[in-house]
Amino acid sequence: xxxxxxxxxxxxxxxxLRGAEALRRGGYEGPLTLVGDExxxxxxxxxxxxxxxxxxxxxxxxxxPQLLPLRARWRLGSPATGLDRNAKIVRLxxxxxLAYDTLLVATGARARRWPGEAEFAGIFTIRGRDEAADLxxxxxxxxxxxxxxxxxxxxxxxxxxxxxxGLPVTLVDPNPTPLARALGTLVxxxxxxxxRAAGVDLRPGTQVRALEGxxxxxxxxxxxxxxxxxxxxxxxxxxxxxxxxxLSEGGLAADAGGLTCDGACRALTRMGVPDPNxxxxxxxxxxxxxxxxxxxxxxxxxxxxxxxxxxxxxNMLNPADPQPYAHLPAFWSSQFGLNIKxxxxxxxxxxxxxxxxxxxxxxxxAVYGREGRTIAAVSFDEARWLPAYAxxxxxxxxxxxxxxxxxxxxxxxRPPGFPPPRPFPAxxxxxxxxxxx
Amino acid sequence: xxxxxxxxxxxxxxxxxxxxxxHFELRGHEILFYDPAPPEAxxxxxxxxxxxxxxxxxxxxxxxLAEEDAP
Numbered sequence: 001x002x003x004x005x006x007x008x009x010x011x012x013x014x015x016x017l018r019g020a021e022a023l024r025r026g027g028y029e030g031p032l033t034l035v036g037d038e039x040x041x042x043x044x045x046x047x048x049x050x051x052x053x054x055x056x057x058x059x060x061x062x063x064x065p066q067l068l069p070l071r072a073r074w075r076l077g078s079p080a081t082g083l084d085r086n087a088k089i090v091r092l093x094x095x096x097x098l099a100y101d102t103l104l105v106a107t108g109a110r111a112r113r114w115p116g117e118a119e120f121a122g123i124f125t126i127r128g129r130d131e132a133a134d135l136x137x138x139x140x141x142x143x144x145x146x147x148x149x150x151x152x153x154x155x156x157x158x159x160x161x162x163x164x165x166g167l168p169v170t171l172v173d174p175n176p177t178p179l180a181r182a183l184g185t186l187v188x189x190x191x192x193x194x195x196r197a198a199g200v201d202l203r204p205g206t207q208v209r210a211l212e213g214x215x216x217x218x219x220x221x222x223x224x225x226x227x228x229x230x231x232x233x234x235x236x237x238x239x240x241x242x243x244x245x246x247l248s249e250g251g252l253a254a255d256a257g258g259l260t261c262d263g264a265c266r267a268l269t270r271m272g273v274p275d276p277n278x279x280x281x282x283x284x285x286x287x288x289x290x291x292x293x294x295x296x297x298x299x300x301x302x303x304x305x306x307x308x309x310x311x312x313x314x315n316m317l318n319p320a321d322p323q324p325y326a327h328l329p330a331f332w333s334s335q336f337g338l339n340i341k342x343x344x345x346x347x348x349x350x351x352x353x354x355x356x357x358x359x360x361x362x363x364x365x366a367v368y369g370r371e372g373r374t375i376a377a378v379s380f381d382e383a384r385w386l387p388a389y390a391x392x393x394x395x396x397x398x399x400x401x402x403x404x405x406x407x408x409x410x411x412x413x414r415p416p417g418f419p420p421p422r423p424f425p426a427x428x429x430x431x432x433x434x435x436x437x
Numbered sequence: 438x439x440x441x442x443x444x445x446x447x448x449x450x451x452x453x454x455x456x457x458x459x460h461f462e463l464r465g466h467e468i469l470f471y472d473p474a475p476p477e478a479x480x481x482x483x484x485x486x487x488x489x490x491x492x493x494x495x496x497x498x499x500x501x502l503a504e505e506d507a508p
Contacts, residue, residue, distance in 0.1 A: 061474040065438075065440060065498030066502050068502070069502060306443075330445045331445070332444045334465075337464070339449070339467045341444075384448055387448075
């Protein structure tokens with residue numbers, strides 16, 4: 001650990017920054033280098049699809065606070081392009097190389113793009129600060145009609161911003177409701193009602209086959225059923241692809257679904273052996289989570305970037321005593337005046353129960369169960385109840401977990417209504433899973 | 438100055454909104470909207486908001502760190 005090259009962190013966003021802080025907090029005194037593909041200091045992404053699109057915050061206003069002195073070298077604006085594990089070198093886009101003794105991979109993910117997107121102006125994704133600034137500028141030019149492709153968290157948040165701006169907006173998604181894969185269609189249906197009440201033209205069960213344009217400008221979406229939707233601004237919100245391209249020659253178990261790690265955040269080689277000098281954290285890391293039966297998952301949420309980076313840093317500094325990383329995924333979203341917060345992973349649930357409030361009132365807490373165990377909970381404007389349920393989920397409590405609580409309605413369990421799994425391309429070994437929205 | 442709030446942790450107690458009303462605002466029932474880049478002149482109020490948070494969800498960059506590691 002005290003070698004001359006020191007620790008290199010590839011990825012200068014939330015996980016990279018918090019990992020660097022955890023290394024210094026943990027007593028690491030050696031050289032520390034952070035590599036970032038964007039020319040910016042680490043910044044916070046959740047406001048980009050909310051307050052930045054709405055014009056309430058400038059895209060450059062969300063730089064993250066640095067919580068202790070890092071004494072780091074920053075290599076910003078120069079993405080990593082390759083890894084040589086034998087020579088212990090990371091290659092950068094500017095042609096230079098960086099030697100490492102220990103490496104933390106925190107390259108995160110990038111927005112999944114529409115094929116041929118560059119063909120027409122007016123097609124946007126939201127992931128980075130520049131993308132958010134470009135989209136914000138386009139929204140401020142009063143487009144005639146906005147189309148959002150994808151009803152996950154980002155698509156729904158963008159739809160909410162568009163309505164706040166008074167813009168006509170259509171949202172299409174192949175599933176029966178928005179957030180169907182994260183929450184199921186029972187809970188997703190309450191959000192659908194809220195979106196429609198806010199004036200969103202919601203088109204569930206709809207797939208876009210092609211985006212068409214005139215004179216270089218996008219003008220409509222052609223649908224799989226042959227219909228079309230006019231739009232001069234299209235937001236593609238189809239989730240994210242893990243940023244692992246630079247690892248392709250490194251012999252690690254990496255693909256678009258993430259970099260596979262062992263339980264202690266150490267990157268695995270294609271042979272399934274941990275490289276003792278390479279760790280991963282944040283969106284890019286796919287690891288066996290003991291809270292979900294050792295299933296390989298990658299968690300694309302803010303809280304995981306912070307916790308996993310700290311955990312990886314701890315293991316980097318204590319190689320003789322690697323500790324497994326157990327994490328209860330959690331996220332928040334604000335949209336259509338609602339605060340949505342979730343803990344746990346609901347996919348695969350066979351039951352859901354409303355355990356506080358009611359869907360009719362628009363404020364409720366829903367708990368998800370699988371095979372008699374509590375696996376997740378989501379709150380719509382009832383967040384005060386969530387921590388109690390998070391504890392039960394982490395403990396694998398029986399479903400439903402809490403009875404006779406104050407103000408609790410009669411508990412009735414129902415099917416959560418998850419769409420069938422997406423066909424997954426033939427893969428080696430276990431099917432990787434991702435927790436994202 | 439730079440501020441971030443862990444909104445997983447935030448429970449909407451709104452104590453920050455009393456301590457620094459120009460920089461923290463509760464919307465709807467429990468959505469916290471805050472200014473991630475308040476002016477340095479507001480540091481006193483921001484640090485009071487940070488101290489007032491019952492779940493310690495607010496992180497603030499120390500004044501000594503402001504440009505320490507500027508790339």
